[in-house]
Amino acid sequence: MTPTPLWKRLLILVVCLWGVLAATPNAFYQRAETHNDAVNAIAKAKGVATPAQEADRALWPNWLPSAVMPLGLDLRGGAHLLARVEVSDVYKARMNSLWPEARDALRPLRDQVGAVRRAPSPEDTLRITISNPDGMTAALAAMQKLTTPVMTLTGAGQNDLSITAEGNDIVIRLTDAEKAASDVRTVQQSLEIIRNRVDQAGTREPTIQRQGSDRILIQVPGIGSAAELKSLIGTTAKLTFNRVISRTTDASANPGARNLLLPSKGESGVYYIIEETPVVSGDDLVDAQPSFDQNGAPAVSFRFDSTGARKFGDYTAENIGSPFAIVLDNQVISAPVIQSHIPGGSGIITGSQNVEESTELAVLLRAGALPAGMEFLEERTIGPELGADSIAAGKTAAVIGGVAVIAYMVLCYGMFGWFANIALVLNIIIMVAVLSTIGATLTLPGIAGIVLTMGMAVDANVLIFERIREELRIGLSPARAVEAGFERAFSAIMDSNITGLMTGFIMYWIGSGPVRGFAVTFMLGIITSLFTAVYVTRLVIELYLNWKRPKAIVV
Amino acid sequence: MAFRLKLVPEKTDIDFFHIQWLTFGISIVLMVASIICVGVMGLNFGVDFKGGTTIRTESTTPVEISVYRDALDALQIGDVSITEVTDPSFRDDQHVAQVRIGPREGEEAVTAEVIAEVEGALKAIDPAITFPQVESVGPKVSGELIWKAIGAVVAGTIGIMIYIWMRFEWQMALGTVAAMLHDVIVTLGIWAVFQLKFDLSIVAALLTILGYSVNDTVVIFDRLRENLAKYKTMPLRDMMNLTANETLSRTVMTASTTLISLIVLIIWGGDVIRGFVFAMILGVLLGTYSTLYMAKNIVLFLGVNRGDKPKKRDKSEFANVDA
Numbered sequence: 001m002t003p004t005p006l007w008k009r010l011l012i013l014v015v016c017l018w019g020v021l022a023a024t025p026n027a028f029y030q031r032a033e034t035h036n037d038a039v040n041a042i043a044k045a046k047g048v049a050t051p052a053q054e055a056d057r058a059l060w061p062n063w064l065p066s067a068v069m070p071l072g073l074d075l076r077g078g079a080h081l082l083a084r085v086e087v088s089d090v091y092k093a094r095m096n097s098l099w100p101e102a103r104d105a106l107r108p109l110r111d112q113v114g115a116v117r118r119a120p121s122p123e124d125t126l127r128i129t130i131s132n133p134d135g136m137t138a139a140l141a142a143m144q145k146l147t148t149p150v151m152t153l154t155g156a157g158q159n160d161l162s163i164t165a166e167g168n169d170i171v172i173r174l175t176d177a178e179k180a181a182s183d184v185r186t187v188q189q190s191l192e193i194i195r196n197r198v199d200q201a202g203t204r205e206p207t208i209q210r211q212g213s214d215r216i217l218i219q220v221p222g223i224g225s226a227a228e229l230k231s232l233i234g235t236t237a238k239l240t241f242n243r244v245i246s247r248t249t250d251a252s253a254n255p256g257a258r259n260l261l262l263p264s265k266g267e268s269g270v271y272y273i274i275e276e277t278p279v280v281s282g283d284d285l286v287d288a289q290p291s292f293d294q295n296g297a298p299a300v301s302f303r304f305d306s307t308g309a310r311k312f313g314d315y316t317a318e319n320i321g322s323p324f325a326i327v328l329d330n331q332v333i334s335a336p337v338i339q340s341h342i343p344g345g346s347g348i349i350t351g352s353q354n355v356e357e358s359t360e361l362a363v364l365l366r367a368g369a370l371p372a373g374m375e376f377l378e379e380r381t382i383g384p385e386l387g388a389d390s391i392a393a394g395k396t397a398a399v400i401g402g403v404a405v406i407a408y409m410v411l412c413y414g415m416f417g418w419f420a421n422i423a424l425v426l427n428i429i430i431m432v433a434v435l436s437t438i439g440a441t442l443t444l445p446g447i448a449g450i451v452l453t454m455g456m457a458v459d460a461n462v463l464i465f466e467r468i469r470e471e472l473r474i475g476l477s478p479a480r481a482v483e484a485g486f487e488r489a490f491s492a493i494m495d496s497n498i499t500g501l502m503t504g505f506i507m508y509w510i511g512s513g514p515v516r517g518f519a520v521t522f523m524l525g526i527i528t529s530l531f532t533a534v535y536v537t538r539l540v541i542e543l544y545l546n547w548k549r550p551k552a553i554v555v
Numbered sequence: 556m557a558f559r560l561k562l563v564p565e566k567t568d569i570d571f572f573h574i575q576w577l578t579f580g581i582s583i584v585l586m587v588a589s590i591i592c593v594g595v596m597g598l599n600f601g602v603d604f605k606g607g608t609t610i611r612t613e614s615t616t617p618v619e620i621s622v623y624r625d626a627l628d629a630l631q632i633g634d635v636s637i638t639e640v641t642d643p644s645f646r647d648d649q650h651v652a653q654v655r656i657g658p659r660e661g662e663e664a665v666t667a668e669v670i671a672e673v674e675g676a677l678k679a680i681d682p683a684i685t686f687p688q689v690e691s692v693g694p695k696v697s698g699e700l701i702w703k704a705i706g707a708v709v710a711g712t713i714g715i716m717i718y719i720w721m722r723f724e725w726q727m728a729l730g731t732v733a734a735m736l737h738d739v740i741v742t743l744g745i746w747a748v749f750q751l752k753f754d755l756s757i758v759a760a761l762l763t764i765l766g767y768s769v770n771d772t773v774v775i776f777d778r779l780r781e782n783l784a785k786y787k788t789m790p791l792r793d794m795m796n797l798t799a800n801e802t803l804s805r806t807v808m809t810a811s812t813t814l815i816s817l818i819v820l821i822i823w824g825g826d827v828i829r830g831f832v833f834a835m836i837l838g839v840l841l842g843t844y845s846t847l848y849m850a851k852n853i854v855l856f857l858g859v860n861r862g863d864k865p866k867k868r869d870k871s872e873f874a875n876v877d878a
Contacts, residue, residue, distance in 0.1 A: 227670070463805055
């Protein structure tokens with residue numbers, strides 16, 4: 001039998017030792033998880049730790065791997081939502097806010113185009129009737145000035161609006177490129193808002209991701225029910241613009257009737273007394289983007305819709321020189337001084353320290369209100385008790401299954417059965433180690449995948465042992481028979497594993513939720529079992545043969 | 556000599572083709588019957604594929620289906636079914652039921668009000684009741700899931716067929732696929748006859764059955780390819796019997812270790828994955844049968860090209876790998 005080269009022996013040993021080390025935290029799940037939570041909390045607080053966190057961190061030694069398999073919703077309990085963002089809501093809002101702009105642009109041309117009025121039209125179209133069709137060319141030229149190029153990779157070179165004349169009507173539509181860009185923005189914004197909302201609730205490891213063109217998948221472990229989750233993400237961030245009465249450092253100052261005392265978000269210990277009735281609210285905000293002011297300092301530009309623009313314009317005209325407060329969820333984000341009358345419904349907020357800050361503020365402002373409605377296509381709630389029952393059932397099944405397969409292998413192959421069992425146990429350990437390290441979520445179907453792998457993983461060893469038996473029957477010496485057995489069985493093992501991997505891959509690719517959880521452990525099991533059943537078993541048998549040098553072996 | 560449990564004697568000489576017409580006929584009849592059953596009786600689709608809501612209830616007091624039904628009928632929410640769930644792993648005072656509410660015509664989204672109403676009505680008759688699992692799928696998503704599931708099985712079949720064709724011969728690819736489809740179709744037929752709940756996890760089971768069935772068939776064909784090169788003049792029928800007998804011990808061994816873990820899962824794994832495990836058990840039994848009696852029959856009908864050059868290229872592909 002050709003001896004395994006030293007480097008290969010060492011490599012096999014290192015992989016096995018790593019597997020044992022990386023799988024260990026799962027045996028002390030509670031401790032390791034508490035430790036990880038404490039480490040994350042301390043990192044979030046930039047290294048400042050409370051004594052309780054210090055104690056939690058000490059539960060698990062720092063030099064050991066501490067990653068554990070995250071438990072899926074079906075094991076930990078929690079809620080799952082699939083929402084569709086109604087992206088076309090935004091088209092309607094766009095058209096509504098475009099109408100006053102168009103009207104203003106046509107006003108100077110009144111003697112050419114005559115009277116201007118808005119005609120009924122579908123939601124994504126703005127139809128304007130002019131009484132004098134002779135002025136159509138001038139009107140179209142004026143409308144053309146309202147368009148801007150679309151800033152996307154695919155839509156480059158296209159404008160956001162298509163403007164055409166139909167009889168007496170000017171018809172303004174969003175171009176497909178702009179609709180696509182708008183959809184992406186809308187879904188992205190919805191994602192940001194939902195993430196902000198869910199993070200605020202402080203649950204562990206929520207999954208919030210985009211699916212397809214207009215869907216968002218939200219999975220939050222540990223939350224009571226899908227209804228609770230819906231109300232959490234459905235709450236709009238309350239954004240208002242209020243008149244500032246005064247600024248104070250006294251936390252117990254009396255704000256007076258119909259006023260509020262609110263803390264400042266940026267400056268600690270500073271409070272603002274503001275008027276309770278907002279001038280404009282976040283519902284009127286259409287967009288906010290990070291930008292720069294005239295001096296090149298970071299700022300946030302924002303835009304109101306028509307009603308907001310009118311209210312904001314009137315207020316700024318009357319209050320030049322006095323501050324107004326931007327309030328988000330009962331905190332004053334900033335209180336800039338009004339420099340001039342802001343008539344167009346857009347403005348900029350200066351005073352950001354750097355670009356990160358202005359970007360964050362823009363996100364917060366945008367995240368204030370969900371840009372479009374959401375429809376829930378799928379919702380699932382799993383209670384924590386059911387999850388605990390499933391874990392208990394999965395553990396029992398894994399232990400009994402393991403013992404049964406081990407006993408059966410020993411009954412059928414004796415000493416060689418033990419060799420296969422070493423590989424089997426290592427296989428499970430390495431699977432757990434890889435799942436923990438890559439952070440793959442363990443689900444109930446995933447546990448089924450592990451238990452099933454125990455049954456199927458020994459297949460490679462069975463193939464090899466059956467082959468060794470045949471070679472022994474022909475009369476080969478033990479060492480030769482073992483070598484021939486491994487060599488001849490290899491092509492069958494490869495073929496069966498590759499087809500197995502193929503089905504696993506298709507399951508992962510097409511499936512979702514439970515199917516994916518199963519596919520991950522199933523594929524991983526195939527790969528690790530190939531390693532343990534072929535390489536580890538071979539090394540163990542080789543060591544045994546070199547040590548005992550038996551004249552004859554019975555498989 | 557040490558004791559060895561041997562389910563299959565060391566040397567067997569079973570003529571697997573002795574009853575080939577009988578077994579082949581049974582397989583065809585089973586497949587046709589399954590297709591008819593699925594067509595006529597239909598599958599009992601779960602919410603994943605049909606849309607609607609299922610609510611799992613748990614209480615310390617026994618489930619009275621008729622009382623539940625009266626309470627829910629009063630709500631007039633349409634098609635409602637209630638089944639009691641039993642499992643040996645449940646505690647004595649753990650009484651579980653599954654309430655299923657059909658999808659509502661013309662509604663894409665999930666109706667949270669209906670869930671709240673149902674929960675309220677059940678709480679009124681049994682204050683101790685809890686709802687450990689609520690699943691609601693809109694008809695739109697469920698429609699997509701059906702097509703995804705069909706796509707998965709078709710893509711799996713085609714992928715495997717192409718792989719076998721490349722590694723072996725087209726006759727073997729056809730034989731393998733026929734065996735695979737046999738297993739999947741008969742499993743579906745049994746699901747239709749007993750009206751078992753068909754959801755996403757059953758699709759995962761079907762795909763795993765594909766994988767297992769192929770695995771089994773491939774091992775035999777691998778050996779057949781080796782024997783084709785070894786015994787140039789032996790009639791194909793005898794050679795296939797020899798191959799099947801040589802690998803029989805392995806076939807039985809692997810089927811039994813897999814079955815051991817599956818049986819453990821079906822007994823102790825809890826009721827949530829019971830359907831999945833049951834489908835797998837059927838699949839392993841059918842897969843072993845179809846490998847021995849279906850895949851090989853088809854190869855025998857089609858014959859194998861036994862020119863002077865057996866596929867040497869394929870054989871050496873992996874044999875060179877230093878194991």
